[in-house]
Amino acid sequence: MSHHHPENDPKYIGLNVNAGIEKPDSVNADSVQRFLKKGKRQVHSPDEFVEGILSGNITILSQAVTLVESSKPEHQKVAQEIIIKCLPHAGKSVRLGITGVPGAGKSTFIEALGKKITGTGGKLAVLAIDPSSERSKGSILGDKTRMEELSSDSNAYIRPSPSAGSLGGVARKTREIIILCEAAGFSTIFIETVGVGQSETVVHSMVDFFLLIQIAGAGDELQGIKRGIMEMADAIVINKADGDNYDKAQLAAAQFRNALHLFPPTGSGWFPPVMTCSAIENTGIQQIWDVVNDYITLTKENEYFFNRRSDQARYWMYETINETLRYNFYHNHLVKPRLQHYEKLVLDNGMSSFIAAHELLAAYYKSVGNE
Amino acid sequence: MSHHHPENDPKYIGLNVNAGIEKPDSVNADSVQRFLKKGKRQVHSPDEFVEGILSGNITILSQAVTLVESSKPEHQKVAQEIIIKCLPHAGKSVRLGITGVPGAGKSTFIEALGKKITGTGGKLAVLAIDPSSERSKGSILGDKTRMEELSSDSNAYIRPSPSAGSLGGVARKTREIIILCEAAGFSTIFIETVGVGQSETVVHSMVDFFLLIQIAGAGDELQGIKRGIMEMADAIVINKADGDNYDKAQLAAAQFRNALHLFPPTGSGWFPPVMTCSAIENTGIQQIWDVVNDYITLTKENEYFFNRRSDQARYWMYETINETLRYNFYHNHLVKPRLQHYEKLVLDNGMSSFIAAHELLAAYYKSVGNE
Numbered sequence: 001m002s003h004h005h006p007e008n009d010p011k012y013i014g015l016n017v018n019a020g021i022e023k024p025d026s027v028n029a030d031s032v033q034r035f036l037k038k039g040k041r042q043v044h045s046p047d048e049f050v051e052g053i054l055s056g057n058i059t060i061l062s063q064a065v066t067l068v069e070s071s072k073p074e075h076q077k078v079a080q081e082i083i084i085k086c087l088p089h090a091g092k093s094v095r096l097g098i099t100g101v102p103g104a105g106k107s108t109f110i111e112a113l114g115k116k117i118t119g120t121g122g123k124l125a126v127l128a129i130d131p132s133s134e135r136s137k138g139s140i141l142g143d144k145t146r147m148e149e150l151s152s153d154s155n156a157y158i159r160p161s162p163s164a165g166s167l168g169g170v171a172r173k174t175r176e177i178i179i180l181c182e183a184a185g186f187s188t189i190f191i192e193t194v195g196v197g198q199s200e201t202v203v204h205s206m207v208d209f210f211l212l213i214q215i216a217g218a219g220d221e222l223q224g225i226k227r228g229i230m231e232m233a234d235a236i237v238i239n240k241a242d243g244d245n246y247d248k249a250q251l252a253a254a255q256f257r258n259a260l261h262l263f264p265p266t267g268s269g270w271f272p273p274v275m276t277c278s279a280i281e282n283t284g285i286q287q288i289w290d291v292v293n294d295y296i297t298l299t300k301e302n303e304y305f306f307n308r309r310s311d312q313a314r315y316w317m318y319e320t321i322n323e324t325l326r327y328n329f330y331h332n333h334l335v336k337p338r339l340q341h342y343e344k345l346v347l348d349n350g351m352s353s354f355i356a357a358h359e360l361l362a363a364y365y366k367s368v369g370n371e
Numbered sequence: 372m373s374h375h376h377p378e379n380d381p382k383y384i385g386l387n388v389n390a391g392i393e394k395p396d397s398v399n400a401d402s403v404q405r406f407l408k409k410g411k412r413q414v415h416s417p418d419e420f421v422e423g424i425l426s427g428n429i430t431i432l433s434q435a436v437t438l439v440e441s442s443k444p445e446h447q448k449v450a451q452e453i454i455i456k457c458l459p460h461a462g463k464s465v466r467l468g469i470t471g472v473p474g475a476g477k478s479t480f481i482e483a484l485g486k487k488i489t490g491t492g493g494k495l496a497v498l499a500i501d502p503s504s505e506r507s508k509g510s511i512l513g514d515k516t517r518m519e520e521l522s523s524d525s526n527a528y529i530r531p532s533p534s535a536g537s538l539g540g541v542a543r544k545t546r547e548i549i550i551l552c553e554a555a556g557f558s559t560i561f562i563e564t565v566g567v568g569q570s571e572t573v574v575h576s577m578v579d580f581f582l583l584i585q586i587a588g589a590g591d592e593l594q595g596i597k598r599g600i601m602e603m604a605d606a607i608v609i610n611k612a613d614g615d616n617y618d619k620a621q622l623a624a625a626q627f628r629n630a631l632h633l634f635p636p637t638g639s640g641w642f643p644p645v646m647t648c649s650a651i652e653n654t655g656i657q658q659i660w661d662v663v664n665d666y667i668t669l670t671k672e673n674e675y676f677f678n679r680r681s682d683q684a685r686y687w688m689y690e691t692i693n694e695t696l697r698y699n700f701y702h703n704h705l706v707k708p709r710l711q712h713y714e715k716l717v718l719d720n721g722m723s724s725f726i727a728a729h730e731l732l733a734a735y736y737k738s739v740g741n742e
Contacts, residue, residue, distance in 0.1 A: 080726060087720050172725055179723070228599055259633040262626065313717045313724050320728035325696040328736075346684045349458050352550070353684050354543055355451060357691035365699075368739050 046081040053082070053184045054089060058157060061184045068176045069162045083176050086183035091309070093125075093182045094296055095189045097203040099229070100213030102194065105239045107146040109213055109279040110190060114147070116285050117188050118155040125181040126150065128192045129174055129199050130161035157186065168323045171202045175316060178206065204232045205315055208305060209292050212236045216245060216252035230256075231263055234272050235291055241276035241284065249276045268304040270295055334367045335360055417452040424453070424555045425460060429528060432555045439547045440533045454547050457554035462680070464496075464553045465667055466560045468574040470600070471584030473565065476610045478517040479650040480584055481561055485518070487656050488559050489526040496552040497521065499563045500545055500570050501532035528557065539694045542573045546687060549577065575603045576683055576690075579676060580663050583607045585627070587619035601627075602634055605643050606662055612647035612655065620647045639675040641666055705738045706731055 044052070044063070052060030067079040100106050110126060117124045126147070150156045162173040178189055191207055193199045204210050212233040230236070236256050241249030256274040265271065273291055277284030299305035329335055342360055345351040415423070415434070423431030438450040471477050481497060488495050497518070521527045533544040549560055562578055564570040575581050583604040601607070607627050612620030627645040636642065644662055648655030670676035700706055713731055716722040 080723070083723050084726065087723060091720065176723065176725065228602065231599065255633065258629060262630040310718050314714060316724035317714065317717050317727050320725055321700065321732060322693075322697060324728070324732050325700055326693060329692065329696055343685060343688065346688050347681050349462065352451070352454050352458060352547065353687035354547065354691055355455065356688050357695070361692060361695050365739075368736070 046078055046085065049078070049082045050085040050183075053086060053180055056185045058184070061157070061180060062159075064180050065159060065177050068173050068180070079176070083179055086179050090179040090182040093178075093187055093189050094209070094292065095178065095191065095207040096292060097200075097207035097210040098190055098192045098213065099194075099200045099203060099211070100239075101215075104213045104215050105279050106192060106194075106213055109237070109239055109277070110192060111147045111150050112277075112279040112282050112285045113289060114150045114156055114190070115153070116289055118150075118153050121155075122188055123155045123157075123186045124150075124188045124190065125157045125159070125184075125186040126190045126192065127159050127174055127177055127181070128161040128194075129167075129170055129203055130194050157181065157184075167198055167202060168319070171206070172316070172320065175206050200229050200232065205312055205319075208299075208308065209234045209295055211288075211292075214238050214252065214256070215240045216248035230259065233260075234266075234268075234270060234295060235288070236260070236272065236274045237284075237288055238274070238276045239279055242278035242281045268295075268299050268308075269302055270298060270304075329364055332364050332367055334363045338363065417449055417456065420449070420453045421456040421554075424457060424551055427556045429555070432528070432551060433530075435551050436530060436548050439544050439551070450547070454550055457550050461550040461553040464549075464558050464560050465580070465663065466549065466562065466578040467663060468571075468578035468581040469561055469563045469584065470565075470571050470574060470582070471610075472586075475584045475586050476650050477563060477565075477584055480608070480610055480648070481563060482518045482521050483648075483650040483653050483656045484660060485521045485527055485561070486524070487660055489521075489524050492526075493559050494526045494528075494557045495521075495559045495561065496528045496530070496555075496557040497561045497563065498530050498545055498548055498552070499532040499565075500538075500541055500574055501565050528552065528555075537694075538569055538573060539690070542577070543687070543691065546577050571600050571603065576686055579670075579679065580605045580666055582659075582663075585609050585623065586611045587616060587623035601630065604631075605637075605639075605641065605666060606659070607631070607643065607645045608655075608659055609645070609647045610650055613649035613652045639666075639670050639679075640673055641669060641675075700735055703735050703738055705734045709734065 044060070049060060049064050049067075053064060064079070064082050067075045067082070070076065070079070098106060098110060100109075114124050114126065147158060151158050159177065162170045162177075174191065178191075181189055191203050193203045200210075210232050212229060212235070214236060216238060236253075238249045238253045238256070241253075253274045253276050260272055260274060275284060275288055275291065277288060279285065296305065299308070330339070338360060342351070342356040346353050346356045415431070420431060420435050420438075424435060435450070435453050438446045438453070441447065441450070469477060469481060471480075485495050485497065518529055522529050530548065533541045533548075545562065549562075552560055562574050564574045581603050583600060583606070585607060587609060607624075609620045609624045609627070612624075624645045624647050631643055631645060646655060646659055646662065648659060650656065667676065670679070701710070709731060713722070713727040717724050717727045
């Protein structure tokens with residue numbers, strides 16, 4: 001329900017910056033060690049990493065990304081040094097968020113649009129945010145398989161979602177990977193999300209342009225979209241506008257256009273267009289890329305582009321703080337075992353929400369002060 | 372901008388439950404003292420308050436509400452005792468949120484619908500959430516004046532918004548006032564909001580039914596609505612469907628109907644209807660009240676009503692916790708003076724959002740541990 005905000009769900013917790021006890025994710029520590037070695041014993045220094053990244057060395061970029069994804073404190077330390085040194089070289093790409101319901105043909109679309117970009121000299125990095133999946137090496141392979149052409153394209157870099165972890169943790173890592181990719185000279189970054197729960201919001205808060213991919217259905221085109229997603233879109237694309245499906249796609253586009261007209265305008269001065277394409281037949285793709293570029297031109301002219309980026313950087317600073325505050329509270333050894341009891345009291349009308357919160361907070365601050 | 376979530380704005384802070392240092396609001400301490408006296412020296416005990424409230428004594432209810440609104444710790448202590456004792460008697464009303472752009476005729480509408488309710492034996496409390504205003508006694512009078520008939524109706528209790536304070540603080544107080552009003556036997560509670568910023572979301576999270584009032588404009592009916600509000604509505608009413616405006620109102624209703632059809636269904640199994648009315652001519656009002664009652668019947672049958680209430684109680688427990696955690700962090704003596712510096716570093720690309728957050732958190736936890 002929309003009023004049950006996930007930040008209030010103790011299960012929705014972020015990384016524990018302070019205590020450094022974030023659960024190790026499935027990035028294998030051995031493989032990280034292996035990546036860190038040069039030859040037999042030597043390990044890249046942060047400066048060597050940065051040098052490699054700035055020269056566009058994809059192998060070194062991949063190794064740095066693996067460090068960012070690792071939860072080992074010693075890897076994080078090196079990763080943060082690399083990020084700081086890459087920051088002055090970052091920020092020059094166009095960051096494009098891509099979401100859509102399963103079955104909308106996102107991979108085929110990304111491949112079609114991606115080839116268009118690399119075909120005209122652009123360098124493209126494709127990242128993903130998918131906190132729900134426990135990706136193994138098998139599915140990393142799967143990721144590359146489903147974008148067969150792009151993955152063998154020397155101007156494209158495909159990196160699957162950081163594996164298991166909280167949405168907040170995955171989001172932080174993805175933001176840092178964007179910095180590394182930009183420093184490595186990628187001019188366009190796609191951030192794909194499978195569209196589960198809050199992940200679209202997270203992607204929206206780290207991109208310049210947010211693209212929603214839909215397909216024509218049986219009159220209930222909008223059923224599959226989470227509430228609020230449509231309002232975040234800078235453009236909607238109806239994919240699979242081909243063959244027997246062509247007319248239905250046009251009709252769906254008209255419906256979406258009507259819906260979008262009813263929304264208040266965004267602060268950018270941009271009116272989100274609705275387009276159709278067929279990723280598989282490669283039609284309508286250039287028009288979509290043109291629209292993205294029109295948007296970038298408009299919003300750079302009116303400064304919205306830069307303001308949005310600043311807002312996002314600020315947002316992520318505060319988001320990291322707030323997430324950590326929540327994490328440390330809900331994982332506190334005095335709070336955690338009491339939480340359910342108080343929640344039950346509140347639900348049974350035995351205690352007001354406010355008093356329950358108050359008592360848990362008192363226990364927490366007492367415990368923190370005593371540590 | 373939608374990606375700049377207010378929770379991340381240090382200015383959007385809640386009450387400080389823990390340290391009890393919430394800024395005094397404009398409820399005058401003397402007037403509270405005066406309320407607390409019976410005769411020359413005696414002060415109501417919490418039990419006397421509860422008894423008075425349960426017997427439906429409006430004067431005593433008002434005094435208890437004043438205690439809830441006070442920020443004095445000694446008043447809060449009494450208020451909390453009263454609330455706990457009223458809790459078992461609360462929860463039996465229908466809670467109706469009412470919002471709409473300024474000029475939509477909310478007051479006239481509330482008066483028309485309110486008279487319909489009290490006219491058939493119902494008891495109605497009208498509360499408001501308006502954190503932006505610094506209401507003086509003058510505007511409390513204003514509030515009663517703009518609902519002239521209701522304010523002289525013995526079955527209606529009109530109480531303006533708790534005065535200045537954070538949205539979170541105002542929300543908490545309003546939720547507690549709902550409990551008192553319900554214990555006093557009010558069968559319907561209106562919670563009105565003027566529709567600035569986040570206040571609709573807050574109202575939505577404490578009501579059973581959320582009503583959006585609109586008027587027909589010049590083809591841009593939806594321009595005045597904040598993004599996301601329409602999706603929260605359980606019904607939309609186009610007011611001022613009278614005289615020359617009648618046809619325009621019907622047209623606007625049709626447009627809203629189209630827009631609502633495009634939204635995914637809510638979890639309640641309810642499809643938000645769009646209705647027209649003229650509050651001033653008293654037409655269409657009964658139909659709106661019927662719709663509210665249809666909704667209550669449906670959602671009580673399918674249990675959604677009770678689940679939503681439970682979610683709300685849980686939400687407010689976590690919201691209070693999270694707000695307090697944020698408040699204490701952002702007002703910490705080590706954090707507060709450093710915040711702007713770090714924000715600037717992040718905006719100038721001199722530091723990653725994550726590292727800035729990390730350093731502020733380190734300073735905070737060091738300070739909390741040392742206190």
